[in-house]
Amino acid sequence: MNPVARTVLQRLGLGLVTLFIVSIIIFSAIAMLPGDFAKATLGQSATPETVAAFQREIGIDRPPVERYFVWVAQMLHGDFGSSFASRTGYRRTVAEIIAPRLYNTMFLAAVTALIAVPLALGLGILAALYRNGWFDRLVNVATLTTISFPEFFVAYMLAYLVISRDTFIGSDFAQTLPHWLTVSLNWALNAVPKFPTLSNVNDQTPFWEHLWKVALPAITLTLVIVAHMMRMTRAAIINMLASPYIDMARLKGMSPIVIVLRHALPNAWAPIVTVVAFNLAYLIVGVVVVEVVFVYPGIGQLMVDAVKSRDVPVVQACALIFAATYILLNLLADVISIATNPRLLHPR
Amino acid sequence: MSESEYKLGIAQSLIGGGKVSRRDFIHLGLAAGLTVAAADRLFVSTARAEPMQGGFAKLGMAHGATTDSIDPAGYPDTFTQTAFSGSLSNSLTEVDAKGNVQPDLAESFETSDGAKTWAFKLRKGATFHNGKTVTADDVVTSLQYHMGKDTKSAAKSLLDSVADVKADGPETVVFTLKDGNADFPYIMSDYHLVIMPAKDGKADWASGVRTGAFVLENFQPGVSAKLKRNPNYFKNGKPYLDEVEFIAITDLAARMAALSTGEVDYIGRADLKTLGMLKRNPKVEIVEVTGYGHYTLPMNVTMAPFDNPDVRMALKWAINRQEIVDKIFLGHATVANDNPIAPAIKFAKDPQPQHSFDPEKAKHYLKKAGMENLKVDLSVADAAFAGAVDAASLIRETAAQCGIDVNVVREAEDAYWDNVWLKKPWCASYWSGRATADWMFTQAFAADSSWNESFWKNPHFNELLVQARAETDEAKRAAMYAEMQQLTHDDGGSIVLVFNNFVSAQSKKLAHGDVAPNWENDGLKMAERWWIATA
Numbered sequence: 001m002n003p004v005a006r007t008v009l010q011r012l013g014l015g016l017v018t019l020f021i022v023s024i025i026i027f028s029a030i031a032m033l034p035g036d037f038a039k040a041t042l043g044q045s046a047t048p049e050t051v052a053a054f055q056r057e058i059g060i061d062r063p064p065v066e067r068y069f070v071w072v073a074q075m076l077h078g079d080f081g082s083s084f085a086s087r088t089g090y091r092r093t094v095a096e097i098i099a100p101r102l103y104n105t106m107f108l109a110a111v112t113a114l115i116a117v118p119l120a121l122g123l124g125i126l127a128a129l130y131r132n133g134w135f136d137r138l139v140n141v142a143t144l145t146t147i148s149f150p151e152f153f154v155a156y157m158l159a160y161l162v163i164s165r166d167t168f169i170g171s172d173f174a175q176t177l178p179h180w181l182t183v184s185l186n187w188a189l190n191a192v193p194k195f196p197t198l199s200n201v202n203d204q205t206p207f208w209e210h211l212w213k214v215a216l217p218a219i220t221l222t223l224v225i226v227a228h229m230m231r232m233t234r235a236a237i238i239n240m241l242a243s244p245y246i247d248m249a250r251l252k253g254m255s256p257i258v259i260v261l262r263h264a265l266p267n268a269w270a271p272i273v274t275v276v277a278f279n280l281a282y283l284i285v286g287v288v289v290v291e292v293v294f295v296y297p298g299i300g301q302l303m304v305d306a307v308k309s310r311d312v313p314v315v316q317a318c319a320l321i322f323a324a325t326y327i328l329l330n331l332l333a334d335v336i337s338i339a340t341n342p343r344l345l346h347p348r
Numbered sequence: 349m350s351e352s353e354y355k356l357g358i359a360q361s362l363i364g365g366g367k368v369s370r371r372d373f374i375h376l377g378l379a380a381g382l383t384v385a386a387a388d389r390l391f392v393s394t395a396r397a398e399p400m401q402g403g404f405a406k407l408g409m410a411h412g413a414t415t416d417s418i419d420p421a422g423y424p425d426t427f428t429q430t431a432f433s434g435s436l437s438n439s440l441t442e443v444d445a446k447g448n449v450q451p452d453l454a455e456s457f458e459t460s461d462g463a464k465t466w467a468f469k470l471r472k473g474a475t476f477h478n479g480k481t482v483t484a485d486d487v488v489t490s491l492q493y494h495m496g497k498d499t500k501s502a503a504k505s506l507l508d509s510v511a512d513v514k515a516d517g518p519e520t521v522v523f524t525l526k527d528g529n530a531d532f533p534y535i536m537s538d539y540h541l542v543i544m545p546a547k548d549g550k551a552d553w554a555s556g557v558r559t560g561a562f563v564l565e566n567f568q569p570g571v572s573a574k575l576k577r578n579p580n581y582f583k584n585g586k587p588y589l590d591e592v593e594f595i596a597i598t599d600l601a602a603r604m605a606a607l608s609t610g611e612v613d614y615i616g617r618a619d620l621k622t623l624g625m626l627k628r629n630p631k632v633e634i635v636e637v638t639g640y641g642h643y644t645l646p647m648n649v650t651m652a653p654f655d656n657p658d659v660r661m662a663l664k665w666a667i668n669r670q671e672i673v674d675k676i677f678l679g680h681a682t683v684a685n686d687n688p689i690a691p692a693i694k695f696a697k698d699p700q701p702q703h704s705f706d707p708e709k710a711k712h713y714l715k716k717a718g719m720e721n722l723k724v725d726l727s728v729a730d731a732a733f734a735g736a737v738d739a740a741s742l743i744r745e746t747a748a749q750c751g752i753d754v755n756v757v758r759e760a761e762d763a764y765w766d767n768v769w770l771k772k773p774w775c776a777s778y779w780s781g782r783a784t785a786d787w788m789f790t791q792a793f794a795a796d797s798s799w800n801e802s803f804w805k806n807p808h809f810n811e812l813l814v815q816a817r818a819e820t821d822e823a824k825r826a827a828m829y830a831e832m833q834q835l836t837h838d839d840g841g842s843i844v845l846v847f848n849n850f851v852s853a854q855s856k857k858l859a860h861g862d863v864a865p866n867w868e869n870d871g872l873k874m875a876e877r878w879w880i881a882t883a
Contacts, residue, residue: 048798054500085415085569090554097414156601163608167629198602198611200595202568292599295606297571302414305570309415
């Protein structure tokens with residue numbers, strides 16, 4: 001059997017086992033949450049009778065073990081269940097609640113990845129080429145600075161920059177600066193595109209408008225994740241550049257850029273891909289803060305909402321999607337590193 | 349008055365209808381001896397004062413969750429309340445900017461039999477969005493939706509006093525109450541009690557077909573709701589806007605940013621800490637209304653030491669309310685006096701003396717209770733109201749000067765209303781307030797109310813409550829409510845700290861008349877009442 005196919009199957013099997021264990025953990029963790037869903041939905045003004053009527057309707061009065069098996073059985077049939085926000089005669093399935101949110105999250109992740117991954121790889125390769133030079137230092141300092149700030153800070157700063165575009169000239173601060181500085185700062189601020197600080201999109205938003213609205217969240221996330229991937233690329237390539245076969249290439253008189261791209265990079269893929277996969281997973285499961293700041297209706301915000309209102313079926317489905325994302329992306333990273341490494345591809 | 353001044357006056361009256369352009373108006377102004385700038389200012393202020401038709405307003409709401417629904421059994425916060433109750437639907441009555449009840453979908457209402465029977469006559473020609481005429485049957489099924497054993501409506505307890513509701517002909521609805529209630533029309537203004545079309549004998553909420561000023565176009569729970577003008581609305585000329593979009597922006601900083609960049613025209617619940625920065629923006633103005641909402645610290649009077657009225661009194665004198673208003677609410681609140689009835693409400697009376705910070709009096713009452721010093725726990729979380737934890741810290745400082753050791757227990761915000769409120773002996777709480785004294789007292793102070801948060805059961809107070817409710821003589825009612833307010837002030841278990849202001853911010857593009865104090869967002873009816881002044 002092809003070693004790649006075997007590994008994929010093996011990993012997929014392990015992934016399923018992991019998912020099963022995760023499902024148990026998710027279910028018990030949620031069962032232990034304090035508070036009452038019925039009360040959380042009906043609000044402070046709900047009376048005990050109202051709460052009891054509601055609990056009967058959503059079936060939360062049954063024992064947890066029974067509820068777990070019902071849930072798993074439904075899931076195996078591809079049914080994620082109904083949200084607790086459903087009412088008699090008005091069913092809201094978990095799938096229909098999650099689908100648009102998942103699409104939004106994937107959209108943002110894809111846009112960010114399309115900017116961040118090539119940028120990080122490019123900067124990493126250049127930094128390795130000109131290592132210890134001023135370019136390398138500049139890139140390192142810049143990316144380490146952006147990764148060191150918490151992402152909500154980066155997000156608010158970007159939003160503030162866009163607001164200042166209009167308000168800077170009239171502010172007290174601008175009055176205290178010397179005139180030439182005010183003018184040039186204002187000129188620089190006006191060069192900033194007027195990105196929307198509110199990324200609220202819905203299913204009727206056209207594609208290009210959607211793209212325009214996610215500009216600020218995508219830039220924020222790019223600033224946050226570039227450093228990690230860029231530094232791994234740089235380190236992996238520099239590591240390769242110390243190998244004897246690179247010295248050989250150098251003695252043959254090949255140019256440094258060809259050495260890096262044709263000889264060093266192919267052997268450095270494994271660690272880079274692992275880090276890229278890790279960051280992509282983060283883009284899908286970990287961007288709730290950025291979503292909140294820019295009011296972007298992604299799946300992170302949905303899960304936080306659902307936890308607050310104790311909408312258990314939605315929380316469980318989100319958690320499972322997150323777990324599956326991690327498992328799949330790590331699997332993908334493993335497959336790529338095996339496929340790019342002949343020694344792993346043909347083990348003795 | 350010269351001829352040109354006379355023309356200017358006429359032109360001014362025409363601006364509202366959009367019949368005079370800015371350019372023509374300035375010409376007339378110049379002829380009347382005004383400068384260009386003065387004429388322009390006059391044009392702008394006149395244009396803003398007169399409602400204008402048309403336009404699209406984006407309104408940023410402070411709430412919104414994925415569990416939101418158009419089902420009026422819920423409506424937990426300002427997003428659903430403003431979009432679906434205030435804009436999409438109508439109740440039988442509404443509360444105006446002065447706090448008086450006015451007919452809404454009802455044309456008139458009258459009572460008989462000691463305020464026990466209420467007849468509401470429906471407005472002629474009012475229709476649902478699908479063209480069907482509103483009949484008494486629709487009203488009856490809509491209200492029955494909130495009544496009965498199996499209802500999940502949050503308004504159930506509100507209608508507990510209704511014994512029977514039935515149609516009397518197609519245009520009249522008759523309510524029979526268990527006890528007389530002179531304020532019943534106020535209750536009918538509640539945002540849950542919207543009128544829906546009857547379908548197979550049941551209220552049809554899921555279709556979203558209602559009677560309101562706006563028709564639902566698109567709703568994404570937790571994200572946004574878009575509504576467009578109802579051309580057949582029964583109120584003459586209203587609404588003014590062609591389209592409104594409610595956008596859920598729960599993050600405070602994001603809300604402020606969205607208004608600053610002009611991506612929304614209005615935000616509810618502005619950030620008090622950065623209000624100064626927002627005020628500097630020439631395109632933005634702040635609207636502040638003292639509402640009925642108030643922050644309280646209920647003490648469980650069935651538990652020691654709060655079962656002793658002198659201990660309660662000592663605590664009431666050990667709090668520096670003015671300092672709390674200044675430091676925690678940055679001046680955007682009004683000092684309260686252990687009386688939950690806001691000054692704007694009918695029959696409100698400020699009980700004497702005003703409770704303020706007075707260590708001598710606090711010590712005096714403590715001594716009267718037979719104690720030298722006292723140690724109590726105060727359970728708080730910002731889930732009760734923003735600033736509750738900070739307010740509790742201030743209370744600890746001032747109480748310490750009175751020989752009272754207040755131990756501030758910081759509770760989890762999550763599930764605060766489940767685990768702390770009505771469970772801990774002394775905690776923090778929030779009431780959005782009610783439009784009448786009776787309504788407020790019945791829900792939060794009556795002996796048999798499930799939300800009697802201080803478990804206070806003063807027999808005289810409860811007698812007065814029932815008597816005053818059925819009393820139709822205004823002077824006698826006023827006297828009874830005054831006595832009840834004095835009782836809550838002197839003996840009650842709730843420390844009413846402050847009345848909070850509704851602080852919202854808006855683009856100067858939006859214009860409106862006086863803002864109603866009964867709920868946020870102009871009594872939830874901003875979409876119907878506000879307009880865009882293009883100037």
